[in-house]
Amino acid sequence: xxxxxxxxxxxxxxxxxxxxxxxxxxxxxxxxxxxxxxxxxxxxxxxxxxxxxxxxxxxxxxxxxxxxxxxxxxxxxxxxxxxxxxxxxxxxxxxxxxxxxxxxxxxxxxxxxxxxxxxxxxxxxxxxxxxxxxxxxxxxxxxxxxxxxxxxxxxxxxxxxxxxxxxxxxxxxxxxxxxxxxxxxxxxxxxxxxxxxxxxxxxxxxxxxxxxxxxxxxxxxxxxxxxxxxxxxxxxxxxxxxxxxxxxx
Amino acid sequence: xxxxxxxxxxxxxxxxxxxxxxxxxxxxxxxxxxxxxxxxxxxxxxxxxxxxxxxxxxxxxxxxxxxxxxxxxxxxxxxxxxxxxxxxxxxxxxxxxxxxxxxxxxxxxxx
Numbered sequence: 001x002x003x004x005x006x007x008x009x010x011x012x013x014x015x016x017x018x019x020x021x022x023x024x025x026x027x028x029x030x031x032x033x034x035x036x037x038x039x040x041x042x043x044x045x046x047x048x049x050x051x052x053x054x055x056x057x058x059x060x061x062x063x064x065x066x067x068x069x070x071x072x073x074x075x076x077x078x079x080x081x082x083x084x085x086x087x088x089x090x091x092x093x094x095x096x097x098x099x100x101x102x103x104x105x106x107x108x109x110x111x112x113x114x115x116x117x118x119x120x121x122x123x124x125x126x127x128x129x130x131x132x133x134x135x136x137x138x139x140x141x142x143x144x145x146x147x148x149x150x151x152x153x154x155x156x157x158x159x160x161x162x163x164x165x166x167x168x169x170x171x172x173x174x175x176x177x178x179x180x181x182x183x184x185x186x187x188x189x190x191x192x193x194x195x196x197x198x199x200x201x202x203x204x205x206x207x208x209x210x211x212x213x214x215x216x217x218x219x220x221x222x223x224x225x226x227x228x229x230x231x232x233x234x235x236x237x238x239x240x241x242x243x244x245x246x247x248x249x
Numbered sequence: 250x251x252x253x254x255x256x257x258x259x260x261x262x263x264x265x266x267x268x269x270x271x272x273x274x275x276x277x278x279x280x281x282x283x284x285x286x287x288x289x290x291x292x293x294x295x296x297x298x299x300x301x302x303x304x305x306x307x308x309x310x311x312x313x314x315x316x317x318x319x320x321x322x323x324x325x326x327x328x329x330x331x332x333x334x335x336x337x338x339x340x341x342x343x344x345x346x347x348x349x350x351x352x353x354x355x356x357x358x359x360x
Binding site for chain 2: 030031032033034037047048051054055058059060061063064065067068070072078081082084085086087088089090091092093094095096097099100103104108111112114115116118175176178179180181182183184185186187188189190191192193194197198199201202203204205206207208209210213220221222224225226228229232233236
C-alpha cells in the first residue's frame with residue numbers, strides 16, 4: 001500500500017463499503033425483471049406467499065428457492081425438496097473454497113456471516129474485488145466491501161421477490177404463465193455452460209429428465225441431473241485426454 | 250408446517266455448503282470434486298428447465314411444445330446477443346404470448 005494516499009483508514013473503509021453497496025445496487029437493478037417474474041411465478045403456486053418471501057433471507061439463492069417452492073406446490077416430500085436445494089446449491093462449495101484464503105484472518109463470526117451472504121452475485125463481486133491489483137485493501141476494507149454488497153443484495157432480492165408476489169396477484173387468471181419458470185431456469189443454465197462437457201451435461205440432463213417425467217415428482221429431475229453429470233464427467237475426461245492435459249492422473 | 254420446515258432445512262444445507270471451507274482452515278475440497286462440481290449446475294438447472302419447455306403442461310404435444318420451444322430458442326438467442334437474463338426472459342415470454350394469441354384467436358386452437 002502506498003502511504004501518500006491522503007485519506008484516513010476510516011475514509012478508505014467507508015469508500016470500500018460504498019463501492020460494495022454500489023456494485024450490489026447495480027446487480028439488484030439488473031435482477032428486477034427476473035425477481036418480479038420469479039415472485040409472480042412463486043405467488044401463483046399453492047405455497048403461502050409468506051413462506052415464499054421467507055425463503056429469500058433463509059435460502060438466499062434464487063434458483064433453489066424457485067425449485068423448492070415449485071416442488072412443494074406439486075406435493076413433493078420434505079427430503080426431496082431439501083436434497084434438491086442441496087444439489088442446486090452445491091456450487092457454493094466452490095465459492096467457499098475459492099474465498100477461504102481471502103477471509104483467513106477474519107474472526108469466526110465474521111466468516112459465518114460472510115458464508116450466510118455468499119450468493120452468486122456476492123461471490124462474483126467479491127472475487128473480482130479481491131483479485132484486483134490491491135487485493136481489496138486491508139481486512140477492514142475487505143469486510144466493509146463484502147458486507148456492504150451482501151446487505152444490499154439480501155434486502156434488494158427479498159424486496160424484489162416480495163414485490164413480484166404482490167404484483168403477480170394482479171395478473172389475471174387467463175394469462176398463461178407456466179413457461180416463466182422453465183425459461184428462467186434456461187437463462188440460469190446458459191451462463192454456467194462454459195465448455196463441451198457442460199453442454200453435454202445440460203443436454204443429457206434435460207432430455208433424460210423429460211423422458212423420466214412420469215416418475216414421481218422430482219425423481220425425474222434427479223434421474224436427469226445424475227445422468228447429465230455422468231455424461232459431463234465422461235465428456236470432460238474424453239476431451240481432456242484428447243487435449244493431453246497434464247496432471248490429474 | 251411442512252413447507253416452512255422444508256425452506257428452513259433448505260437454508261441450513263445451503264449455509265453449510267457456503268460455510269464449510271470458510272470455517273475450517275484445514276479442510277480443502279478434493280481435486281476431483283473441484284473438477285466435476287461445475288458440471289452439477291448445468292445438469293440440475295437443465296433438468297428443471299427442459300421438461301418445462303418440452304412439456305409445459307405435463308405432456309409433449311404440438312400445441313404446447315412447439316410454441317414453447319420457439320420461445321426458448323429465441324430466449325437463448327437474445328441472451329447470447331445481449332448477455333442480459335432479464336431481456337432474454339422478457340423476449341421469450343412476449344413471443345410465447347404472441348404465438349399463443351395467434352393460435353387461440355387466429356386459428357381457434359383450444360388450450
